[in-house]
Amino acid sequence: GAVVSQHPSWVICKSGTSVKIECRSLDFQATTMFWYRQFPKQSLMLMATSNEGSKATYEQGVEKDKFLINHASLTLSTLTVTSAHPEDSSFYICSARGLEGYTGELFFGEGSRLTVL
């Protein structure tokens, strides 16, 4: 199956700093990438949908100025958590859908665990 890679897999930062998480599709071109957030023992909550070359679409209740998403190429999307606070600590997971051949299937990255002190 398709491979989606996230980096870093875990990060610890101080409150008030910004953190960038990268999501790459390694063996296919992804026109659309999705960013999810997952709290312990809970399911995945969609934060935003990013399309290559255009602005991301954020879900209701997600602050777009807080969670900056950039999808500058067909293989890379980034999520930047700006001025992070302890309540932003969570497991962030990206997923990607390819141009063709992967219709209907979303492939997920390994996730990035953010801890804000």
Next chain:
Amino acid sequence: EDQVTQSPEALRLQEGESSSLNCSYTVSGLRGLFWYRQDPGKGPEFLFTLYSAGEEKEKERLKATLTKKESFLHITAPKPEDSATYLCAVQAPQGAQKLVFGQGTRLTINP
């Protein structure tokens, strides 16, 4: 509003003890129902996509089935390595690219 409900929330089985996980959904115009496996601290791993009622798919000890209101993930003679959280998600026409996930079923297989 599209909703996905999975049951049970948690399930403990003995090795070799077959069972089924349930995923009930309400969505206007289902485009696809997805099953994923998630291990602790990892991203979801794709298992199956089902598109229409009556469809079935199998992979090793897992078999997924779909009706108009629910999907079942049957696990036959499970092994300890099948322990994981199993997630169900639906894709609807509106916002067609998005998946709506259920809460998951935490499956534990005891040796």
